[in-house]
Amino acid sequence: MIDPVPGPDFVQLLDPTGSRAEPHRFGYSGSDAELAADLRDMLLIRRLDAEATALQRKGELGLWAPLLGQEAAQVGSARATRGADLIVPSYREHGVAWCAGIDPLDLLTTFRGTGMTDWASRPANFHPYSFVIGTQTLHAVGMAMALRLDGLVGNSDPNRNAAAIVYFGDGATSQGDVNEAFVFAASFAAPVVFFCQNNQYAISEPTSVQTKIPLYQRAAGFGFPGVRVDGNDLLAVRAVTEWAMERARRGDGPTLIEAYTYRVGAHTTSDDPTKYRSADEEQAWRAKDPITRLRNYLLGTSAIDQSWLDSVEAEAESLAERIRLGCVNLPEPKLEEFFTQAYADTPDALFSQRAEHLAYEASFEATR
Amino acid sequence: MTTLTLAKALNAGLRQALADDPKVLLFGEDIGALGGVFRVTEGLQAEFGNNRVIDAPLAESGIVGTAIGLALRGYRPVVEIQFDGFVFPAFDQLVSQVSRLRFRTAGALSVPLVVRIPYGGGIGAIEHHGESPEAYFAHTPGLKVVTCASAADGYWMLQQAISSDDPVIFLEPKRRYQDKAEVDFSQFPAPLHSARLARPGTDATLLAYGPMVRTCLEAAAVAATEGHQLEVLDLRTLAPLDDAAIFASVRRTGRAIVVHEAAGTLGMGAEIAARIQAECFYELAAPTLRVTAYDLPYPPSKVEQSFLPDLDRVLDAVDRSMNW
Numbered sequence: 001m002i003d004p005v006p007g008p009d010f011v012q013l014l015d016p017t018g019s020r021a022e023p024h025r026f027g028y029s030g031s032d033a034e035l036a037a038d039l040r041d042m043l044l045i046r047r048l049d050a051e052a053t054a055l056q057r058k059g060e061l062g063l064w065a066p067l068l069g070q071e072a073a074q075v076g077s078a079r080a081t082r083g084a085d086l087i088v089p090s091y092r093e094h095g096v097a098w099c100a101g102i103d104p105l106d107l108l109t110t111f112r113g114t115g116m117t118d119w120a121s122r123p124a125n126f127h128p129y130s131f132v133i134g135t136q137t138l139h140a141v142g143m144a145m146a147l148r149l150d151g152l153v154g155n156s157d158p159n160r161n162a163a164a165i166v167y168f169g170d171g172a173t174s175q176g177d178v179n180e181a182f183v184f185a186a187s188f189a190a191p192v193v194f195f196c197q198n199n200q201y202a203i204s205e206p207t208s209v210q211t212k213i214p215l216y217q218r219a220a221g222f223g224f225p226g227v228r229v230d231g232n233d234l235l236a237v238r239a240v241t242e243w244a245m246e247r248a249r250r251g252d253g254p255t256l257i258e259a260y261t262y263r264v265g266a267h268t269t270s271d272d273p274t275k276y277r278s279a280d281e282e283q284a285w286r287a288k289d290p291i292t293r294l295r296n297y298l299l300g301t302s303a304i305d306q307s308w309l310d311s312v313e314a315e316a317e318s319l320a321e322r323i324r325l326g327c328v329n330l331p332e333p334k335l336e337e338f339f340t341q342a343y344a345d346t347p348d349a350l351f352s353q354r355a356e357h358l359a360y361e362a363s364f365e366a367t368r
Numbered sequence: 369m370t371t372l373t374l375a376k377a378l379n380a381g382l383r384q385a386l387a388d389d390p391k392v393l394l395f396g397e398d399i400g401a402l403g404g405v406f407r408v409t410e411g412l413q414a415e416f417g418n419n420r421v422i423d424a425p426l427a428e429s430g431i432v433g434t435a436i437g438l439a440l441r442g443y444r445p446v447v448e449i450q451f452d453g454f455v456f457p458a459f460d461q462l463v464s465q466v467s468r469l470r471f472r473t474a475g476a477l478s479v480p481l482v483v484r485i486p487y488g489g490g491i492g493a494i495e496h497h498g499e500s501p502e503a504y505f506a507h508t509p510g511l512k513v514v515t516c517a518s519a520a521d522g523y524w525m526l527q528q529a530i531s532s533d534d535p536v537i538f539l540e541p542k543r544r545y546q547d548k549a550e551v552d553f554s555q556f557p558a559p560l561h562s563a564r565l566a567r568p569g570t571d572a573t574l575l576a577y578g579p580m581v582r583t584c585l586e587a588a589a590v591a592a593t594e595g596h597q598l599e600v601l602d603l604r605t606l607a608p609l610d611d612a613a614i615f616a617s618v619r620r621t622g623r624a625i626v627v628h629e630a631a632g633t634l635g636m637g638a639e640i641a642a643r644i645q646a647e648c649f650y651e652l653a654a655p656t657l658r659v660t661a662y663d664l665p666y667p668p669s670k671v672e673q674s675f676l677p678d679l680d681r682v683l684d685a686v687d688r689s690m691n692w
Contacts, residue, residue: 062492062493062494062669063493063494110494110495110668111494112670113492113494113668113669113670113672114668114670115668116495116667116668117495131453131494131495131496131497132453132454132456132457132496133426133454171425171426172426174425174426174427174430175426175427175457176427176429176430176457177457202397202398202426203397203398203402203405204398204400204401204402204423205397205398205423205425205426209423209424209425209426210425210426270405271405272402275401275402275403276401276402332670333667333668333670333671334671334674335662335667335671335674335675338664338667338671339662339664341664342664342665349633349663350662350663350664353662353663357662357674360681360684361674363684364680
């Protein structure tokens with residue numbers, strides 16, 4: 001597929017060299033100080049991601065799904081949400097999780113296999129990860145329908161309004177569930193933003209296997225707006241997502257955002273991208289790195305300087321250390337803990353099975 | 369004789385099927401350039417072209433549904449579902465559509481579809497990558513369900529399934545993909561829907577399939593050192609079951625223990641136990657026992673070894689049966 005060029009159909013506010021490319025109908029109006037805060041997030045989650053990848057290589061995690069290259073898409077969209085908004089991730093949204101206040105160690109619990117998606121019990125509007133592709137889009141639409149039923153959409157006081165944002169990838173757009181989510185969202189004018197990170201690959205399959213038109217154009221057929229944004233441009237992602245979230249909160253219904261980006265790393269640590277794409281292609285995308293361009297821009301405006309970068313680097317180093325130590329010290333679960341976890345009203349049979357399991361374990365201990 | 373891993377044997381079986389019949393197609397996610405996430409289709413797209421080995425859009429219902437259409441027009445699609453937990457978006461196409469087309473048309477329509485599913489746990493995977501969905505399919509009239517436990521069966525059973533004019537759910541025990549065994553390419557195989565005596569014994573029968581066959585063989589080897597001669601029957605076919613082989617073995621030993629990774633309630637063990645008690649009641653020295661996973665969603669991988677049956681739990685059941 002030919003890369004889009006900046007223009008009316010491809011929102012880019014900061015070019016790969018770090019120069020502002022305005023005006024555009026989606027101008028970014030925030031301050032450089034806010035952008036510096038976003039850059040800090042991006043630097044920290046890149047480190048988090050690198051550390052988790054390294055932990056998997058050392059055998060400390062069963063698996064990791066790297067987000068490398070998608071930091072602007074994730075931070076820019078997450079920072080367009082606010083207090084009561086609902087965030088529904090797929091499984092690579094570690095950067096969104098970070099912005100939502102989820103402890104990275106909660107994510108590692110899932111990937112280390114010491115727990116399920118335990119952050120759901122924490123006070124954050126960040127839904128559990130979904131591993132079956134695209135299923136979460138319908139859940140997000142239902143959650144958005146609930147916001148409307150609860151009277152949290154279209155109030156004259158904009159601070160009372162809320163919306164949902166749901167994350168999925170280019171591959172997911174082929175799933176029936178995702179297309180049904182588009183239908184339901186349109187039909188019920190659900191306050192939901194469909195945030196598609198088109199990272200060019202569904203494991204090995206290029207986006208061209210999933211679609212013959214730019215993905216954002218699909219929205220028109222369902223009756224709501226679609227916008228394609230440079231997913232490696234934090235300003236553009238943030239401006240467009242803020243617009244779409246506000247539109248949803250106001251009661252004007254769903255929007256599809258296609259964040260055009262690249263999965264620089266593997267699909268997961270089990271994947272080997274050399275089997276299906278070229279080093280040249282990866283290199284070309286590294287030149288569009290989302291962190292480099294925002295850093296260059298902020299250095300250029302003197303919003304940050306080397307000492308600022310050094311202090312964030314030190315912060316990243318201590319975050320990495322906390323993740324390393326925290327990961328290996330995550331509590332080891334016991335099977336017995338899970339027997340009462342599946343039902344609100346646990347059937348007697350499961351208590352019996354737990355008793356059998358415990359008796360079996362005890363007999364095993366006794367004979368050893 | 370060639371020594372192959374199960375994954376390589378399945379690959380060889382697919383290669384042979386593609387070579388033998390130009391109507392055979394492979395269809396699934398990431399099966400082309402990548403060769404599938406488990407490399408079972410490795411090299412096949414390069415060899416047979418992308419009209420025979422087709423990377424599908426990421427939609428399981430779409431894959432199975434269009435494969436049905438291809439089958440109705442004379443092709444023999446072999447679909448790969450990437451992981452067990454991802455088969456459920458295609459559930460309607462399998463349970464309500466392909467299973468019934470012959471029945472609904474009084475035999476006029478035939479759907480020679482094979483759905484390959486890597487299944488089972490034990491590999492430290494994330495959620496939805498360790499499921500054992502066999503009972504859903506075995507419960508569905510119109511579907512056939514088989515599973516291989518060895519490289520030789522992987523090679524032969526897959527080709528037999530592809531030759532079948534009925535839709536076949538072909539379950540591949542993913543934790544055994546790298547197990548090596550000898551494959552005799554010239555030996556005429558046993559019928560697809562037959563069980564295999566994996567180890568003869570006299571004291572009790574372990575009935576297993578897929579990933580648990582090796583576990584039961586290991587348990588039988590340990591039991592032998594303790595003076596118990598356990599028979600291990602590799603069921604291979606779950607729908608239909610090879611009743612004759614099951615009853616013959618249980619009549620010989622008088623004791624039956626069914627072992628599977630799927631949850632116990634309404635699993636294959638329930639059906640097998642019901643059949644054994646109905647047919648072998650007076651030959652039984654003990655009730656048929658089951659060693660299964662617990663009735664829970666698949667738990668985090670750190671506890672999967674206590675969740676799934678293992679050698680010790682099998683031997684514990686053997687002791688309970690022997691001491692009944």
